[in-house]
Amino acid sequence: MTKKEKILKSALTLFVRDGIDATSTARIAKESGVASGLIxxxxxxxxxxxxxxxxxxxxxxxxxxxxxxxxxxxxxxNFKTMWMNxxxxxxxxxxxxxxxxxxxxxxYIRLEEREKGKSFFTEQHAYxxxxxxxxxxxxxxxxxxxxxxFEQMLLxxxxxxxxxxxxxxxxxxxxxxxxxxxx
Amino acid sequence: MTKKEKILKSALTLFVRDGIDATSTARIAKESGVASGLIxxxxxxxxxxxxxxxxxxxxxxxxxxxxxxxxxxxxxxNFKTMWMNxxxxxxxxxxxxxxxxxxxxxxYIRLEEREKGKSFFTEQHAYxxxxxxxxxxxxxxxxxxxxxxFEQMLLxxxxxxxxxxxxxxxxxxxxxxxxxxxx
Amino acid sequence: MTKKEKILKSALTLFVRDGIDATSTARIAKESGVASGLIxxxxxxxxxxxxxxxxxxxxxxxxxxxxxxxxxxxxxxNFKTMWMNxxxxxxxxxxxxxxxxxxxxxxYIRLEEREKGKSFFTEQHAYxxxxxxxxxxxxxxxxxxxxxxFEQMLLxxxxxxxxxxxxxxxxxxxxxxxxxxxx
Amino acid sequence: MTKKEKILKSALTLFVRDGIDATSTARIAKESGVASGLIxxxxxxxxxxxxxxxxxxxxxxxxxxxxxxxxxxxxxxNFKTMWMNxxxxxxxxxxxxxxxxxxxxxxYIRLEEREKGKSFFTEQHAYxxxxxxxxxxxxxxxxxxxxxxFEQMLLxxxxxxxxxxxxxxxxxxxxxxxxxxxx
DNA sequence: GATGAATGAGTATTCATTCAT
DNA sequence: CATGAATGAATACTCATTCAT
Numbered sequence: 073m074t075k076k077e078k079i080l081k082s083a084l085t086l087f088v089r090d091g092i093d094a095t096s097t098a099r100i101a102k103e104s105g106v107a108s109g110l111i112x113x114x115x116x117x118x119x120x121x122x123x124x125x126x127x128x129x130x131x132x133x134x135x136x137x138x139x140x141x142x143x144x145x146x147x148x149x150n151f152k153t154m155w156m157n158x159x160x161x162x163x164x165x166x167x168x169x170x171x172x173x174x175x176x177x178x179x180y181i182r183l184e185e186r187e188k189g190k191s192f193f194t195e196q197h198a199y200x201x202x203x204x205x206x207x208x209x210x211x212x213x214x215x216x217x218x219x220x221x222f223e224q225m226l227l228x229x230x231x232x233x234x235x236x237x238x239x240x241x242x243x244x245x246x247x248x249x250x251x252x253x254x255x
Numbered sequence: 256m257t258k259k260e261k262i263l264k265s266a267l268t269l270f271v272r273d274g275i276d277a278t279s280t281a282r283i284a285k286e287s288g289v290a291s292g293l294i295x296x297x298x299x300x301x302x303x304x305x306x307x308x309x310x311x312x313x314x315x316x317x318x319x320x321x322x323x324x325x326x327x328x329x330x331x332x333n334f335k336t337m338w339m340n341x342x343x344x345x346x347x348x349x350x351x352x353x354x355x356x357x358x359x360x361x362x363y364i365r366l367e368e369r370e371k372g373k374s375f376f377t378e379q380h381a382y383x384x385x386x387x388x389x390x391x392x393x394x395x396x397x398x399x400x401x402x403x404x405f406e407q408m409l410l411x412x413x414x415x416x417x418x419x420x421x422x423x424x425x426x427x428x429x430x431x432x433x434x435x436x437x438x
Numbered sequence: 439m440t441k442k443e444k445i446l447k448s449a450l451t452l453f454v455r456d457g458i459d460a461t462s463t464a465r466i467a468k469e470s471g472v473a474s475g476l477i478x479x480x481x482x483x484x485x486x487x488x489x490x491x492x493x494x495x496x497x498x499x500x501x502x503x504x505x506x507x508x509x510x511x512x513x514x515x516n517f518k519t520m521w522m523n524x525x526x527x528x529x530x531x532x533x534x535x536x537x538x539x540x541x542x543x544x545x546y547i548r549l550e551e552r553e554k555g556k557s558f559f560t561e562q563h564a565y566x567x568x569x570x571x572x573x574x575x576x577x578x579x580x581x582x583x584x585x586x587x588f589e590q591m592l593l594x595x596x597x598x599x600x601x602x603x604x605x606x607x608x609x610x611x612x613x614x615x616x617x618x619x620x621x
Numbered sequence: 622m623t624k625k626e627k628i629l630k631s632a633l634t635l636f637v638r639d640g641i642d643a644t645s646t647a648r649i650a651k652e653s654g655v656a657s658g659l660i661x662x663x664x665x666x667x668x669x670x671x672x673x674x675x676x677x678x679x680x681x682x683x684x685x686x687x688x689x690x691x692x693x694x695x696x697x698x699n700f701k702t703m704w705m706n707x708x709x710x711x712x713x714x715x716x717x718x719x720x721x722x723x724x725x726x727x728x729y730i731r732l733e734e735r736e737k738g739k740s741f742f743t744e745q746h747a748y749x750x751x752x753x754x755x756x757x758x759x760x761x762x763x764x765x766x767x768x769x770x771f772e773q774m775l776l777x778x779x780x781x782x783x784x785x786x787x788x789x790x791x792x793x794x795x796x797x798x799x800x801x802x803x804x
Numbered sequence: 805g806a807t808g809a810a811t812g813a814g815t816a817t818t819c820a821t822t823c824a825t
Numbered sequence: 826c827a828t829g830a831a832t833g834a835a836t837a838c839t840c841a842t843t844c845a846t
Binding site for chain 6: 645646647657658660661666667
């Protein structure tokens with residue numbers, strides 16, 4: 073792992089554990105075993121680090137999403153697959169999910185990013201639109217639809233993560249999401 | 256308005272606008288036109304101010320909820336009424352809603368509060384249970400149910416607030432919530 | 439006990455336990471159960487409280503000293519009596535002793551007070567001089583002599599107070615003092 | 622002189638002149654011509670600075686004591702030499718002496734340090750014990766003995782420093798110390 | 805690339821003191 | 826006498842950021 077990667081990794085862990093504001097760059101440097109100045113060599117400033125981290129994680133997820141799921145046309149089956157894949161990888165990458173959620177509601181998000189950041193499904197608006205046209209989905213704003221599904225997934229992931237519910241009941245959790253948006 | 260109230264009012268506004276961490280006590284004092292020390296006369300420390308603010312707002316909402324809605328038994332009709340009342344007052348009291356949401360995901364929330372804070376509907380778990388028993392609601396954990404409904408309401412309120420959707424479409428937004436949890 | 443007395447009593451306890459600087463007037467007010475403003479009604483300011491406390495305690499001790507010991511002329515016997523009385527009352531009034539010692543080395547002592555404050559024995563310089571003239575004491579500055587005896591007493595009192603030595607060995611501690619200054 | 626040394630030097634001067642509590646870190650920074658934050662780069666906090674200063678000075682003195690005086694066995698002659706060396710270097714290093722004394726009676730001293738700090742002579746308890754065994758010293762607790770000798774030295778050093786007595790009379794001051802503890 | 809000393813504005817909090825009631 | 830709300834300067838400490846090495 074390069075020093076740059078070490079910085080990003082420690083930043084992610086600390087941001088999620090303590091919050092972005094409450095994590096000092098000095099702390100990140102210490103945790104990743106590099107000199108405090110190095111952060112400012114790789115990133116313009118703290119904000120730059122936060123933005124970079126967000127973009128990298130977002131891209132990682134988007135890519136995962138794209139390679140694992142076929143989103144060229146909407147079907148009842150591939151939506152379910154996508155949703156369940158999302159929950160499963162969300163549980164494995166809880167830090168990533170938490171950071172994205174935190175970032176979305178922080179003062180670090182830029183206005184331009186806000187809309188794009190609201191959902192995993194930014195790039196899937198066309199996918200939802202296809203579902204609406206086929207009469208499978210409720211006829212509503214695809215942005216709002218994406219946000220609702222994303223927030224629900226987050227709640228379910230957290231619910232399982234905290235041991236309050238079991239992954240084996242995933243089918244029943246899925247029904248909530250499905251019924252929310254299916255017509 | 257007493258100085259104590261002025262402090263709480265300014266704190267709410269600034270917390271929502273800039274975030275809790277990014278709002279200094281000095282700023283709050285300045286904005287409310289009191290001496291910086293007065294905050295610590297009324298509240299043990301910044302955390303005390305945040306906690307007090309949260310509790311006051313939570314109580315205000317709970318009371319509103321209790322007086323406006325009959326939650327002694329669950330019916331399709333009174334759930335709808337409650338939900339719509341919630342959206343309407345949420346739009347009027349957007350600061351309150353935003354602060355509670357922010358607080359819930361901040362490092363200021365105490366573990367004891369976390370569970371209780373997760374939903375407006377803490378006190379309505381029995382209400383949901385009644386709905387399940389009557390076969391109206393899906394058979395699921397009422398806690399998770401409360402959280403899902405709350406987050407959805409938040410998204411809808413924000414959506415309308417930001418001018419992306421109209422309050423006149425409230426009926427269609429309601430259907431999402433209803434279908435999520437109704438069996 | 440009047441409120442003024444309560445203030446002085448609490449101040450003494452807190453000053454000795456935590457130090458004068460580290461004791462706030464607010465703390466004193468709280469501990470003595472009075473309003474914070476009352477301290478400034480009875481004493482000009484914190485310094486005034488400290489000075490008053492010092493003078494009252496000093497007077498109490500001087501009076502005790504005067505009534506219990508005959509210091510009109512120096513004898514081996516009455517010096518011993520005085521020394522032993524001093525140790526015994528010092529052990530009973532440890533707070534008083536500690537405060538005077540603390541005060542002596544603090545920034546609260548005024549230059550005028552410094553000399554006078556250096557010893558219990560300020561008023562007994564004539565007594566020491568008598569001892570010198572009679573050839574019982576070493577021929578030395580009576581001020582220095584007083585300070586040395588006072589510091590030694592303090593060490594012995596503390597030593598016993600802390601349970602490191604027993605009051606029953608007082609005779610042997612006395613010999614140190616005696617041999618220091620007797621010719 | 623490095624900036625760290627400058628900080629320690631200014632701290633010593635100000636602590637002795639105004640007291641530890643009454644000396645702000647800002648004042649120390651200003652006096653030593655460094656940024657206020659640098660103090661906290663080198664020392665964990667104000668307490669860390671105070672502790673470091675104490676340990677450095679204590680070590681300096683101990684070393685001086687060890688190199689100048691032979692304390693492997695107690696004799697009347699080398700005790701006198703040691704005592705006189707102590708007075709002379711105490712007069713030259715009055716700040717050091719004053720700070721150690723102040724520290725000893727401050728709230729900064731830690732319980733573990735308290736015993737060790739009570740005397741220059743901590744490391745010389747064996748030396749005193751040797752003197753007792755040889756019948757030269759009074760048969761008493763060597764800790765108390767050390768404290769008594771130290772306090773006496775402090776009084777004498779101060780006495781000379783303040784111009785109340787002359788270094789030329791050192792022989793007569795010595796007799797006080799000697800008679801206190803010699804049997 | 806990498807270090808960590810150095811900066812100084814900013815933060816939460818404390819505190820002696822005042823004063824209207 | 827007595828209260829405690831109110832003040833604002835001062836305090837210890839943090840932190841993002843710079844820069845010489």
